[in-house]
Amino acid sequence: MKLKGHKINGGRVEGEAIVCNDAFSFVGDFDPTTGNCLIKRPELEGKSLIDKILVCPTGKGSSRGPLNAYRAMKVKKSPKAIVCTQAEPVLAAAAIVANMPMVDRLDKNPLEVIKTGDWVKVNGDNGLVEVIHPGNQSLQPK
């Protein structure tokens, strides 16, 4: 499945999706020393965001969020990319300083069509997101 969206930050990567249904902040929702998610939901708490494609509605919270994303990036513990419904300036700055491709305003709601565990390709340069479901294991790199 291909989704057409809008570039927030450029770059092309692929990886496993982790879906967070609430607005996300790198302060409070994320531990930059471990790369783990701190959101108190059973499907998210303690899960690693390292090298994941983070799918969320938007950003929220502290203006220091991008510092945590940058700090995690320096020790290779940041997510790989962000796909969101509608970006806001703090989450966008996190993507920019931590070199994460980021796409928003997709033609389908990413929270509905992307599931945690899906293999997702993100092209930040042209705003394209391609979803490959986990059933297609053969498509995942070994």
Added chain:
Amino acid sequence: MFLTQEEERMLDGDYGPGIQKSTELLVKLGEAFDAKRLVPAQSAHIHCATSLDLLLELTEGATQCRVITTTHPNPYPDVLDPIGCKRIGLPENYDIYEFIHGGPWRQIEDIFKRLGYLLTYTCVPFLVGNLPKPGDVISWGGTSGAVTATSMFGACGSRDSVPANIATSVTGRAPYIGMAIKQNRYAQVLVELDRLDLGNFTNADYGALGYYIGEKTGSKNVVINGLPKTLSLEQFRYLVSPMPVSGATNICHVVGVTPEAWTLAQALGGSRPEEVITVGKDQIKEAVDKLTTAHSGEVDLVRLGCPHCSIIELKDIASLLDGKRVHPNVRLFVATAKQIYVLAEAMGYVDIIKQSGGVFTNTCVGSQDPFNFIGPELGIETVATNSARSAHYSARTSRGKIKLLYGSTAQCIDSAITGKWRAIR
């Protein structure tokens, strides 16, 4: 995005790698939000809890900041009053940001000095010389300062991040987005007041009003109709400071006070509001109840100054404390800017507050208050405050370990003297 010749040169690295990296960040941010160009900025304000590596990257080769730049509260809580801070149990050299960020603070401070950042260490930059005029584009860390400057002084401060604040300080540019665009500033939600006793409204009532409105309106622009035109700077700050905490407010027009809201129609840009909210006594009580998490009336710590106290607030605190003593079981922690402290010293307010047992700080007493983290170890369970911001953050950053009581300055000082939370206004 259109760039001027000068901006092209900045982006090409003609002014060094730091300006280049900073310009690149601002251009990317602008493009992400469909900005047509960058605009000249007039002011920046920088959080001290930054990342040394990122600060180095964004400022490498830059000799001076290009716009007036001030710094957010001090990472060290005991700079203003080392003896007092020691007495109430703060460890020596306690550094709230080292604790949180593992950052080498002294190196960061050296870079701030080299760049000519004014080391004000306060969240109220407009009270210590960084005062924007209507239309000035500002990039400020700290949402209380930004929403106050935008709503009371007509400045253009949008939701912003620490890296963008730094980039604007060294480039003198900001993306042409958000509050910088007149069309984005008009109010969307109208707040009407229903039979509130405004003649006897305390600062805590203003805070509760703002806290309620923020939660109901999220990131929407707000206009409040029916507040007195004589609203003081202090009342205004208590009103708007909690809004970006319970919500994500960029601008709150107060009809008759906000420079671009002399009339309701002007605030709404001639349109009808998308939504009308009415606030009466029940809504104020709802907000106060949300901010109150303590069940016990025994107070361990009283915290004032989130945002930092103005000289008028210090005068009020001194007059409430004059000749009285803080209860031996209570700590009274008062936050202000050093520049305001010096004036309060000259006026004798500092002596009165200190002799009563109050302790001063110029650190953050909101989200980063040291007692949010080490309070429980020191036996501090219940904190009383006149700040909705501080109450909200304290309950969360302490992960519920600190219980909050929320009320006016007079009620807080009464509890500092008696050790008990009593229903006085």
